[in-house]
């Protein structure tokens with residue numbers, strides 16, 4: 001399911017991190033919307049790292065994507081944990097003064113609120129009335145747990161335990177549950193016990209890749225520097241997602257491994273497409289090695305960081321009195337693609353067709369196409385998708401221009417005197433790449 005997890009400003013925000021993890025373990029896609037004041041308790045980096053999704057709190061960020069309306073419209077379920085007295089009041093009043101309250105106002109998805117506040121606040125007639133009105137409107141407002149509060153006091157007001165909130169979600173969205181129905185916007189069935197929304201098994205498409213297993217990587221890796229900072233890149237993941245969708249449409253059993261992405265996954269997710277999300281290059285390597293072992297095809301569209309900070313600072317790196325600038329030492333990440341080709345060639349096991357990507361800018365003295373050809377031979381893969389990149393070319397765009405270069409085995413010979421050239425949408429590029437790779441797979445197996 002697509003879930004929006006709203007977090008308002010209370011000390012119990014830390015428990016929402018555990019709730020997020022539980023939801024992610026079940027395979028849900030979760031967009032976290034913290035209120036600005038909740039960031040005083042848990043920072044944006046934590047939410048982004050655990051959800052694997054970009055996080056914004058203000059309606060003025062990502063304005064071009066109309067996030068304040070879109071997130072709420074696309075959600076199958078909205079959860080707010082903790083819901084403070086202030087958040088309950090603003091929701092009741094229909095206010096829209098931050099991204100979370102705007103989302104609550106724009107959504108038609110079932111909404112579950114888990115309150116947390118001091119007992120006096122919970123029992124104040126204003127809060128009592130707000131809760132009653134929200135419940136009347138069909139929102140589920142859980143009763144807070146009873147127990148020790150932030151200070152020395154205890155009583156009703158504790159945030160229910162993350163496991164209890166999760167159990168409530170399962171209960172409401174499970175078969176026979178109140179929300180086991182069609183989500184009003186998407187028309188999707190909310191299936192019991194299924195982590196991601198999937199199509200009916202008998203709708204699995206049959207096509208050129210039926211019976212094949214395909215692994216696709218997408219998005220950018222992120223290398224943490226300290227608890228709040230990271231080294232990342234501008235990959236949106238759009239091309240990789242389009243490739244995975246196309247391979248699934250051709251009937252393959254697809255595993256899509258994403259780094260950090262800023263693009264929508266196919267909705268609904270086809271039954272033959274599984275999504276796994278990772279953060280660092282090393283995590284990506286482990287996931288690729290495991291998934292590719294029995295795969296027929298691997299498409300490495302992810303933008304993998306070649307370097308990571310050699311040391312991770314446990315505490316935020318601070319400015320120093322002496323005005324010295326910090327020095328960040330980097331170390332090499334594994335080359336996942338080249339390493340996998342080597343392992344396959346040595347063992348004879350692994351994907352028959354491996355596709356790499358090369359985003360090249362070139363410079364005054366070098367033609368980017370030549371760089372891509374050299375890269376194809378260096379990496380040893382069968383196909384290499386080359387695109388030119390620059391400030392306003394390709395990253396995050398829907399349009400692209402690619403050339404599909406082929407090599408003949410590991411002999412260092414370039415194939416295809418006239419490589420496939422596509423100018424168009426990333427979907428069109430995906431159709432061409434998957435088609436060319438499928439053709440090669442069929443040809444290799446006829447040898």
Ligand code: CTP
Nearest residue numbers: 300302304305306334335336337356357358359
């Ligand atoms: N790649 C990889 N592991 C890395 C870096 C890149 O598997 N550590 C993969 C990418 O997914 C892509 C291909 O290799 O399919 C080419 O990526 P690119 O970053 O262009 O290649 P580099 O090896 O980094 O080449 P260079 O630094 O010379 O540009």
